Amino acid sequence: MRKNITSFDLIRNLYKETTLTEKKAIGSALATDVELSEENGAIWDGYRQLPKVLFNPAPSTLQNILAYSAVTAVEQIH
DSSP states (O other), X not given: OOOOOOHHHHHHHHTTOSOHHHHHHXXXXXXXXXXXXXXXXXXHHHHHHSOOOOOOOOHHHHHXXXXXXXXXXXXXXX
16 A cells, blocks of 8 residues: 655655655655645745745854863763
């Protein structure tokens, strides 16, 4: 029995969060199902319209993380 491909599967595929088996199943389904292919195209169109945002933490945030890491680090046993 073949698994039904959902919108969620298409989005996971877009963000490369699918396994190789899932990716092949989605590709096969897209090749044979016109409605699914159109939905996939609409998802990709929406993705392309999203703003490309880069997040940069404040330097103080990075310093806090590094300080916490130094305090909580476990000494390695050789």
